[in-house]
Amino acid sequence: MANFETVMGIEVHVELSTKSKIFCGCSARFGDEANAHVCEGCAGMPGTLPTLNRRVVEYAVRAGLALNCEISRFSRFDRKSYFYPDLPASYQVTQLYHPICKNGHLDIVADGKTKRIGINRIHIEEDAGKLVHDDWDDCSLVDYNRCSVPLIEIVSEPDFRSADEVVAYLEKLKATLQYLGVSDCKMQEGSMRADINLSVRPVGSEKFGVRTEMKNMASLKSIARAIAGETRRHIDAIESGETLIQETRRWDDNKGFSFAMRNKENAKDYKYFPDPNLMPVIVEEEYIREIRASLPELPEEKKARYIREFGLPEYDADILTGSRYLVAVFERAADICKNPKEASNWVMTELLKLLNDAQMQPEDMKFSPDSLGTILNMLTEGKINRAVAKKTFAEVFESDVDPVDYVRKNGLMQVSDTGSIEPVIREVLDANRKAVSEYLAGNEKSIQFLIGQSMKALRGKGDPQVVRDLLIKGLDERKG
Amino acid sequence: MRFTPEVLLDLEEQSKIRLSDERREKVASEMEAFLECVDAMKKTDTEGMEPLYHIFPTTNVFREDEVTNTNRREELLENAPDQKDGYFKVPVTLE
């Protein structure tokens, strides 16, 4: 195993977050009933004419600039022909010969090292429809809602040597594209898909081995497993003298191996030719300058600023800036409570835990961006204690309650006036003679038990400091 | 003869059409004549000439990103050879 290295390049398809499709006025929204967003144009009927969605060019240029690409002043569209029911026109419009962006790069951190990954090109194309197999009726069913949704395909150089590098690249790419607002990059909904080209060669060899491509990887975890599995298959074949075939394969994550695909992916000839219905796109310098000026602060700059301005640890800054959705919660909370470190701690511990428990991605969060800041203010002002703050935040996360309302309706305001707490303390001391005598005999730990009992009697709302002080005072009085 | 039976079969497969034996012979000679036109064009000196992609000197034809179509599913499905539960129904297609 140590004698071989894996060489990989990645093609990432990203659906752009436009309102409408690339060449017609159908909605590009995800998740509606099958074939709700279909017209004669995107159904591939003869006699229809496409008109390019202006925003598609804008988003592609935004992505290209953020990924350090040259923007082509001239680009145009080609037809890639294949017969498959997900493509009703029997060709896909893409940009083979004159892509909109070329020669970029993205810096990633993997295995503790920074590495520059080359980006060969970014081109615009259209998505295909979705096939559902109907075992009952022994037929296939087609939904064209995704057909002609705009995509960009980001093609890397064969610069990857490990699964860690691949995963780091995909995460960085996802964060960057989400920041730019050009895509929501939800792998589970198919708006971000990765194809991995993989070959294996002896360490030190300059020549690439036979390359296979794995299509449409659905999650970062399965990508890591697929790379390990496919690398093993290549090495086994090389060592046993078998011939590897250049082909497209599908990784079966349940079975743990890849198998060859027998469809459009291995078509012999796509018969590319310029699309006669679409005019070339000319991008002016002025337009590129405008878009460059409108780019938001990207993950790297933001991370550096968090460390510099807020004094956050690098690890925390890295996690926070890894998703624009975490950034949104953090920045709003920090702004409201004027305490970036506290806001960061809450995102890093409470929010990440809630996300993890609910098996959710940051982009799936639904609560109001102001809520965390409001809770932190109530906490610093002493209106609620920390335990109630956590409970309230969990409620906000779960069902987007208004934190102030929630605390009021459930009577969770912190009790800190001595007059209300003292009688409770007296009762607790009377009811727990054993713990009291243990404390008086020198076992100071038993005060924790008494604090717990007091907080319980105060229904969790007591001010922990006041409770502790009054308990010590009460215990001292009983010393005798 | 560039359109040998093998080449023709391959083209048929790629175009998803099936020719009868007698048609095949006729098509081969028609396509040969067509390729001769291409040969003639290839002899033209195009040194230093920009390829022409469109006969109109138009560029940057755009529409704004607006949803202008409504759900016309039933109407669209009427054009389908077969349908089921709001889907276009096709023969079993495996990957």
Ligand SMILES: [Zn+2]
């Ligand atoms: Zn349409």
